[in-house]
Amino acid sequence: MLIITMLVQTIIIVLLAPAIQGLIKNTKARLQSRRGPGYLQSYYDYAKYLRKDSVVSPTVSWLFHVAPYVYFASVVGAAALAPTVVSGEGLQLGNLFVLVYLFALGRFFLAAASLDAGSTFGGMGGSREMFISVLAEPPLMLALFIVAHSANSTSLTAMVGAAAATPVTFSAILAAVAFLIVTVAETGRIPVDNPDTHLELTMIHEGMVLEYSGRPVGLIFWASAIKQVVLILLLVNFFIPWNIAGFDSVMSNIAWMFVKVLLVALLLAGIESSTNKIRLFRVPGLMAAAGVFSILALVAQ
Amino acid sequence: MPVDQLFILVVSLFGLGCVAAFFTQGNPKVTNYISHGLAACGCLATVGLAVAVFLTGDQSLSFAWGEPIGSIKIRLDGLASFFLLTFGVVGTATSVYAIGYCREFFSRRLAQLTVLYNAFLLSIVLVLTVSQVMPFIIVWELMSVVSFFLVNHEYEKDGTTSAAYLYILMTHVGTVFIASAFLLLAVAAGSGDFELLGAGVMSETLRSIVFLCALLGFGTKAGVIPMHIWLPEAHPAAPSHVSALMSGIMLKTAIYGMCRFFLEFLGSGPEWWGQLVLVLAIISSVFGVLYALMEQDIKRLLAYSSVENIGIILLGMGAGMLFMSKGMPLLAGIAWVAALCHVFNHAVFKSLLFMGAGAVLQATHTKNMEHLGGLIKKMPYTAVCFLIGATAISGLPPLNGFVSEWLTFQALFFLPKAVVGIVGKIGAAMLIALLGLTGALAGACFVKAFGVTFLAKPRSKQSELARETSRPMIVGMGGLAVVCIAAGVWPHWLLEILQRVLPRSANVSTAGLFDSSQWYAVAFQTQQASGVLSMPMVVALVGIGLVVAYAFARAGGSPRHETGETWTCGIIPTARMEYTSTGFAEPVRRAFRSVLNPVNEVRYDRSASAYHGVKISVHVHVTHYVNELLYKPFCEAVFVFANYCKLIQAGSLQLYIGYIMAITVIVMIIGTGW
Numbered sequence: 020m021l022i023i024t025m026l027v028q029t030i031i032i033v034l035l036a037p038a039i040q041g042l043i044k045n046t047k048a049r050l051q052s053r054r055g056p057g058y059l060q061s062y063y064d065y066a067k068y069l070r071k072d073s074v075v076s077p078t079v080s081w082l083f084h085v086a087p088y089v090y091f092a093s094v095v096g097a098a099a100l101a102p103t104v105v106s107g108e109g110l111q112l113g114n115l116f117v118l119v120y121l122f123a124l125g126r127f128f129l130a131a132a133s134l135d136a137g138s139t140f141g142g143m144g145g146s147r148e149m150f151i152s153v154l155a156e157p158p159l160m161l162a163l164f165i166v167a168h169s170a171n172s173t174s175l176t177a178m179v180g181a182a183a184a185t186p187v188t189f190s191a192i193l194a195a196v197a198f199l200i201v202t203v204a205e206t207g208r209i210p211v212d213n214p215d216t217h218l219e220l221t222m223i224h225e226g227m228v229l230e231y232s233g234r235p236v237g238l239i240f241w242a243s244a245i246k247q248v249v250l251i252l253l254l255v256n257f258f259i260p261w262n263i264a265g266f267d268s269v270m271s272n273i274a275w276m277f278v279k280v281l282l283v284a285l286l287l288a289g290i291e292s293s294t295n296k297i298r299l300f301r302v303p304g305l306m307a308a309a310g311v312f313s314i315l316a317l318v319a320q
Numbered sequence: 321m322p323v324d325q326l327f328i329l330v331v332s333l334f335g336l337g338c339v340a341a342f343f344t345q346g347n348p349k350v351t352n353y354i355s356h357g358l359a360a361c362g363c364l365a366t367v368g369l370a371v372a373v374f375l376t377g378d379q380s381l382s383f384a385w386g387e388p389i390g391s392i393k394i395r396l397d398g399l400a401s402f403f404l405l406t407f408g409v410v411g412t413a414t415s416v417y418a419i420g421y422c423r424e425f426f427s428r429r430l431a432q433l434t435v436l437y438n439a440f441l442l443s444i445v446l447v448l449t450v451s452q453v454m455p456f457i458i459v460w461e462l463m464s465v466v467s468f469f470l471v472n473h474e475y476e477k478d479g480t481t482s483a484a485y486l487y488i489l490m491t492h493v494g495t496v497f498i499a500s501a502f503l504l505l506a507v508a509a510g511s512g513d514f515e516l517l518g519a520g521v522m523s524e525t526l527r528s529i530v531f532l533c534a535l536l537g538f539g540t541k542a543g544v545i546p547m548h549i550w551l552p553e554a555h556p557a558a559p560s561h562v563s564a565l566m567s568g569i570m571l572k573t574a575i576y577g578m579c580r581f582f583l584e585f586l587g588s589g590p591e592w593w594g595q596l597v598l599v600l601a602i603i604s605s606v607f608g609v610l611y612a613l614m615e616q617d618i619k620r621l622l623a624y625s626s627v628e629n630i631g632i633i634l635l636g637m638g639a640g641m642l643f644m645s646k647g648m649p650l651l652a653g654i655a656w657v658a659a660l661c662h663v664f665n666h667a668v669f670k671s672l673l674f675m676g677a678g679a680v681l682q683a684t685h686t687k688n689m690e691h692l693g694g695l696i697k698k699m700p701y702t703a704v705c706f707l708i709g710a711t712a713i714s715g716l717p718p719l720n721g722f723v724s725e726w727l728t729f730q731a732l733f734f735l736p737k738a739v740v741g742i743v744g745k746i747g748a749a750m751l752i753a754l755l756g757l758t759g760a761l762a763g764a765c766f767v768k769a770f771g772v773t774f775l776a777k778p779r780s781k782q783s784e785l786a787r788e789t790s791r792p793m794i795v796g797m798g799g800l801a802v803v804c805i806a807a808g809v810w811p812h813w814l815l816e817i818l819q820r821v822l823p824r825s826a827n828v829s830t831a832g833l834f835d836s837s838q839w840y841a842v843a844f845q846t847q848q849a850s851g852v853l854s855m856p857m858v859v860a861l862v863g864i865g866l867v868v869a870y871a872f873a874r875a876g877g878s879p880r881h882e883t884g885e886t887w888t889c890g891i892i893p894t895a896r897m898e899y900t901s902t903g904f905a906e907p908v909r910r911a912f913r914s915v916l917n918p919v920n921e922v923r924y925d926r927s928a929s930a931y932h933g934v935k936i937s938v939h940v941h942v943t944h945y946v947n948e949l950l951y952k953p954f955c956e957a958v959f960v961f962a963n964y965c966k967l968i969q970a971g972s973l974q975l976y977i978g979y980i981m982a983i984t985v986i987v988m989i990i991g992t993g994w
Contacts, residue, residue, distance in 0.1 A: 070876030074884040080696040092865025124716040134771035142899020149764035150907035156760035157753035
């Protein structure tokens with residue numbers, strides 16, 4: 020049963036991730052008084068990328084070819100572990116630290132590959148991506164610790180269960196704010212990174228994958244969309260714990276989860292339209308703010 | 321084969337290795353094969369010894385040697401055997417590797433090197449098995465002295481000798497504290513036997529003094545910040561197979577000593593013991609990895625990363641001690657297992673990385689990463705092994721580093737059970753956050769170490785001319801890479817061993833802690849805590865992901881590549897456009913500038929022409945505050961004191977005779993009792 024649930028949820032997340040991406044792009048465009056691409060545009064883009072041949076630098080080694088696959092695979096692994104339907108029975112295999120470190124696995128390989136082509140832009144992107152991950156890791160751990168602590172377990176399903184069982188407190192709201200800031204940083208969005216820019220010097224994640232084209236870049240973009248959905252799912256299930264799927268009526272709660280994910284996606288688009296990108300060396304301050312929110316949440320718990 | 325015969329076999333194989341090197345020194349080729357072959361056999365026999373002890377239970381051997389020496393007692397219990405197992409696995413690999421690596425020493429005192437190498441292995445085995453106070457201190461000293469000569473082996477190179485002297489100085493400071501701790505215990509117990517040391521009655525203050533002495537003494541050997549300063553000097557100076565052994569195993573003998581003290585001799589103590597260890601541990605891990613990230617010398621980078629990993633080991637131990645002092649044996653068991661699991665894992669991947677760095681050093685004759693690059697094409701096997709080690713040390717699944725890091729996270733997560741209230745909660749949260757920070761920094765550090773060394777274009781002539789290393793070296797590295805994968809994908813066996821080896825006492829219990837009845841997961845379940853780790857599932861998930869990614873990429877027909885030069889805004893790319901190691905670390909250096917205090921120095925070289933063609937180079941140094949605030953003032957104080965001594969010690973013979981006269985008169989006056 021567990022395996023079937025995992026498989027089904029992975030397939031759904033992988034297939035729906037481009038739609039969420041499309042929704043965010045479209046909403047952003049509307050907020051900026053543009054018409055914007057259609058909701059399904061990301062599917063067309065990825066389908067096109069996955070049919071295209073790629074141009075590869077003669078400098079690169081096998082690692083450059085392998086890295087997009089590892090990145091995609093690690094993110095798909097994380098998608099399988101993301102808490103969606105809580106059964107509360109059987110072995111609780113999904114673990115918080117496994118999920119966080121699966122993301123780290125993909126990032127490690129992609130950042131290493133960014134150095135492979137030997138261009139300054141790639142190295143700069145890789146260096147900055149690792150820098151952002153260094154900054155985002157402590158507040159991420161702190162925010163998740165708050166939920167895990169009330170669950171007395173680092174199992175993801177147990178954490179969702181605990182979040183659903185306890186009423187929403189001031190502490191949970193603070194932790195949610197911290198986690199939202201981390202989500203923005205981890206998904207490479209304004210104010211930390213700008214996914215839509217086309218100037219190499221201002222890009223972080225996109226700069227890191229600058230040398231990729233064709234099928235590999237399709238995999239990388241798709242994987243980034245999946246990672247975004249997984250982070251949104253964590254946010255939704257830990258910090259908006261009403262109508263968690265699996266507690267009473269499963270079907271209606273799954274529907275609720277979709278609604279919540281869409282709302283958070285709209286919120287991300289709103290955040291992106293209402294702020295401007297900050298300087299790279301301002302990001303530590305932002306992450307420190309997230310850390311302070313988490314610590315306040317701990318004190319208030 | 322019975323355990324006692326196996327032990328004698330191990331000792332005699334290493335002894336034979338020493339002797340063989342001595343007698344064959346006329347022909348370095350023979351020395352190389354025979355001596356290192358014997359060392360490898362000895363290490364394999366050590367693995368056999370450890371396994372035999374796991375199967376037959378604890379053993380005590382006694383060797384009576386008649387008067388001046390007396391009888392020497394060897395105890396092979398679970399803890400010693402676990403460290404012997406780690407030693408055997410790593411030692412076998414380094415010995416095989418040494419067969420290839422030592423070819424460059426054929427004309428440079430190979431016989432001495434191999435004698436010392438075998439003696440080093442022997443002394444480590446003895447340190448781990450001897451179970452009386454005086455023999456322990458003697459073999460501990462033997463290990464230090466032998467490793468001093470090994471560090472100093474390449475004394476022609478700049479800085480080697482000063483590194484060796486710093487090492488021997490620091491290690492002796494440590495030995496002073498270790499000896500004091502042992503002697504205080506032995507006096508209280510009235511015996512020098514390890515099994516009776518814990519029985520002595522001591523006041524609480526005296527116990528705390530023994531604890532501090534053991535922590536300082538073994539901490540110096542382990543390289544805990546602020547006693548770490550010898551480590552980044554000595555490890556890079558030693559020949560690479562020795563640095564692998566020093567970092568992988570010798571540091572762990574200090575952890576072994578701490579385990580003996582904190583688990584057996586002292587037992588559980590007041591809460592502040594554990595807290596102190598945790599504070600030192602988190603400082604070591606965060607600063608160790610920060611300094612590692614700032615390094616441009618690949619072996620120094622690895623040495624600083626050892627400081628970090630010792631910190632992670634101590635995090636588990638500190639948590640274990642806190643649980644012990646609160647009487648939570650099962651949680652203490654989890655924490656201690658986490659620490660020992662990281663002992664094994666760090667030994668394996670750090671030795672692997674040092675051997676990889678040695679292969680690079682031998683192929684390119686430089687340790688400076690700014691001069692490396694592009695080696696993945698020249699040295700493909702070394703690159704794969706180094707990548708596996710780098711992935712493992714960054715704590716990434718599904719390799720072994722992740723397993724022990726996960727266990728350490730679990731141990732820290734349950735800390736609020738021992739320290740109730742807001743302090744425990746915030747303390748645990750901060751420790752977890754900082755361990756997460758350490759993990760992320762380690763990731764950045766090893767992306768840099770691997771990427772700058774092995775990827776892109778060669779940055780210098782040497783790395784352009786590099787060739788793959790010899791076969792024994794690849795075999796040695798490959799063996800440890802396989803262990804990295806095996807202990808990661810299938811951690812059951814390691815945890816199964818670990819839960820049996822910890823000494824049983826009222827304060828620590830690991831009996832039946834881990835439920836590994838399910839093939840796909842290891843679980844622990846106690847009244848207060850539970851957790852499941854399923855590494856096979858992680859492998860399966862990543863595997864499915866790879867299949868999906870492959871299917872996606874193939875959906876539109878088989879992929880084709882077209883070759884096109886890297887885009888560098890229209891200029892022909894050269895190696896000088898690549899991101900440098902210094903540049904890669906720049907954002908972190910700036911973000912942490914308050915603790916690193918980096919100094920940028922721009923050097924202009926106008927030697928070619930005073931007007932044009934000026935060569936500009938940028939050098940970045942970070943400030944090591946421990947050296948600046950602790951060791952420098954101390955050294956200055958020593959000099960000031962010495963200057964005052966000069967007042968009475970001016971070199972005049974007459975004056976000295978006068979001193980002797982005066983002292984004699986004073987002694988006579990006192991002696992006659994006025």
